[in-house]
Amino acid sequence: MMTSTQRAWEGLSNSMRLYVESKLRFNGVFAVDREEAVKNQDMAMEAKLEKFHVLYDVTKNLPDFDYFGHGDTSLIIALRNAIHHHEGHQLFQSWNARIHLNDAFERLSGAEFLLGSTTPEADALTVRFYYLLDDFYARLPALKNVEKHRTLWNSELEFAAIARAGVDGRYPTTQVYVDVMPAFMSAVRRVRSWLASTGYTPSGFDSEVYFECFGEPAPEQRLGFKRIRMP
Structure with a gap:
């Protein structure tokens, strides 16, 4: 019988696979139904955040699992909680949703956006997922130890460097975005390392594949920017 930790890791692993599959289908679906394509990706991302939180719930009391002592794990938990409890705020609409839904592409004609990521542009295989940087700062008061x-x-x-680049480039805060995928990948890698230190053994195909994958050395992270002007 699987343990609660094994089930939680399996759920996270499965959600990561489904996200990749949704990403691979994105362009084909987008050509037929823009809204469906965007919402499929948004929901797949939110599923990953939910499954990460399940793993947090079952491991947070283990020795040395300091989720709130690191930027990556604390950010992913804060992001999940904000989206999960959407009542009372309108934060964390994805870049894709803002640009491609509700005729926004036409309304934002001529606007330029700054998109910051620590995944080098040369790494074409790594997907990116952008949220408004200022939304994270707006959410800080809801956390302990702000x-x-x-x-x-x-x-x-x-985040400070991305915000500074936005100011230097005279971008409104509503047009500066951050890629959260590097933080998510780093957070999963960190938890995987914690699990390995306990002698944890994954159970199930997805679990084993992703446990091995996140045991490999972390890719290089280097801050870079995309500047996108709406035509």
Whole structure:
């Protein structure tokens, strides 16, 4: 019988596979139904956040599992909670949803956006998922130890550098986005390392594949930007 941790890791692994499959289908679906394509990706991303939180729930009390002592794991939990409890705020609409739904592409004609990511542009195989940077700062007051999290995100996730580039480029805060995929990948890799230190053994095909994958050395992270002007 699988343990609760094995089930949680299996759920996270499965959600990551389904996200990739949704991403691979994106262009084909987008050509037929723009809204369906965007919402499929948004829901697949949110499923990954939910499954990460399930793993957090079953491991958070284990020795040395310090989820709130690192920028990546704390950010993913904060993001999941904000989306899960959407009542009372309109934060965390994805870049794809903002640009491609409700005739926004036409309404944003001529606007330029700054998209920051620590995944090098040369890494064409790595997917990116953007949320408005300012939404994370707006969500900080809902967290305990606000300044601690601000410092972690600013330093470990390059939020301060992205915000500074936005100011230097005279971008409105509503047009500066951050790629959360590097933080998600780093968070999963961190938890995988914690699990390995306990002697954890994955159970199931997806579980084993992703446990092995996230045991490999982390890819290089280097801050870069895309500047996209709506035609």
